[in-house]
Amino acid sequence: MLKTGLKKELMFFTRSFRLWGVIIAAVAFMILDPALIKLSGSLMNSLASAESASDMEQTAMMNTENPYGDLNELMEEALTPAYGIAGTAGDINNAGMLIFMLVTMFAAGGELKKRSMIIPLNAGLTPGLYVTPKFLLYPVAAGAIAFAAIMGSYLFSFVLYSEVNVEIGGLLLGALADGVFAMFMVSLYFTIGLCTAKAGLGVVIMYGGNILLTALFNAFGADKFHPFTLTVQAQEFILYGEGDMLNLWGSIGVTVLLILLCYFVTIFVISAKKVDNIGEEQVML
Numbered sequence: 120m121l122k123t124g125l126k127k128e129l130m131f132f133t134r135s136f137r138l139w140g141v142i143i144a145a146v147a148f149m150i151l152d153p154a155l156i157k158l159s160g161s162l163m164n165s166l167a168s169a170e171s172a173s174d175m176e177q178t179a180m181m182n183t184e185n186p187y188g189d190l191n192e193l194m195e196e197a198l199t200p201a202y203g204i205a206g207t208a209g210d211i212n213n214a215g216m217l218i219f220m221l222v223t224m225f226a227a228g229g230e231l232k233k234r235s236m237i238i239p240l241n242a243g244l245t246p247g248l249y250v251t252p253k254f255l256l257y258p259v260a261a262g263a264i265a266f267a268a269i270m271g272s273y274l275f276s277f278v279l280y281s282e283v284n285v286e287i288g289g290l291l292l293g294a295l296a297d298g299v300f301a302m303f304m305v306s307l308y309f310t311i312g313l314c315t316a317k318a319g320l321g322v323v324i325m326y327g328g329n330i331l332l333t334a335l336f337n338a339f340g341a342d343k344f345h346p347f348t349l350t351v352q353a354q355e356f357i358l359y360g361e362g363d364m365l366n367l368w369g370s371i372g373v374t375v376l377l378i379l380l381c382y383f384v385t386i387f388v389i390s391a392k393k394v395d396n397i398g399e400e401q402v403m404l
Contacts (some may be wrong), residue, residue: 124252128226132256138223141260144218145268148210153203153272157279160198200283202277204290205357207272208297211265212350214302216304219261219321221303226253227321228312244387253309254382258302266298287358293356296367300349303374304329310381314388342366345375350376 132138200357220227273290276283304325312321332349342348355362 121248122217124248128252128256130224132260133228138260138378141215141219141224141264144215145211146213146271149208149268149271150275152199152206152210153276153279156198156200156203156206164342167280173391180181183187185255187394200273200280201285203356204269204272204285205293205354207359208265208293208319208353209350211268212300212304213329215265215268215302216261217322217326218302219264219305220308220318223310224312224322225256225319226257227359228314228318231316246386250313250382250385251387253313254378254385255304257309258305258378262298262302263306265301266294269294269297278346285357289356289360289362292362292367293353296353296356296371298351299371299374300346300353303346303349303378306378308383312387313385342371344373346370349374 128171135223144394186274269290271285273285308325311324315321333350336342336345336347337351341352343366348366352362352367352370356367
């Protein structure tokens with residue numbers, strides 16, 4: 120039954136352009152973010168060259184220093200390949216997750232709303248066998264795509280730059296943190312969608328909640344041992360090649376436990392609903 124459930128979910132995900140839509144979006148972020156950073160750097164260099172020529176003339180006449188020197192140096196530091204890769208990580212966690220949730224709405228509660236699972240559940244499909252394939256496929260797929268997009272962004276940076284000064288160890292840890300966060304987001308989304316049979320509500324809660332909770336945690340300085348600090352950790356490791364290892368692995372551990380909690384809560388709620396439905400039918404008889 121588990122193999123059949125996995126096959127069903129895989130067929131749903133790979134058909135009707137759902138999987139390819141997610142992959143195309145990830146590839147777009149993988150290419151566009153480094154390209155935009157490169158383009159911004161080229162524009163800044165062009166402007167800096169024009170300003171330097173003008174400032175040299177003014178300096179020769181007025182014997183003053185170039186006021187744009189420090190600004191140009193700061194912009195050059197900010198427009199590095201690492202920022203393009205970090206931009207890919209940020210877009211994957213925001214727009215990428217939104218796209219993933221939208222294309223999987225039917226699997227995340229839409230089929231329950233349309234009552235297409237009544238017959239299979241009554242025919243012996245247990246809540247565990249119904250939920251397990253979803254939690255094995257979709258969170259893992261989201262995490263793998265997020266990880267691959269960041270690593271792909273790193274590889275694509277070699278096409279744009281002659282040298283990519285990114286610490287590979289920090290990059291791998293940042294990609295891991297981003298992938299685990301993506302798994303958590305999709306797991307919680309499926310829990311909300313399956314427990315309420317309203318996948319659209321799950322999309323709204325997850326997308327809005329991600330922005331709101333991240334802002335609140337940052338505002339109150341709560342940046343230790345929770346899923347929403349993983350995005351910050353990912354940025355730090357990608358940009359600087361190092362970070363708080365204890366916080367990283369502690370946050371990953373807490374996130375994995377929350378994913379397991381989402382799984383068991385979903386099974387419990389669906390089991391309770393099935394018992395309630397059976398009870399109602401018996402009363403009617």
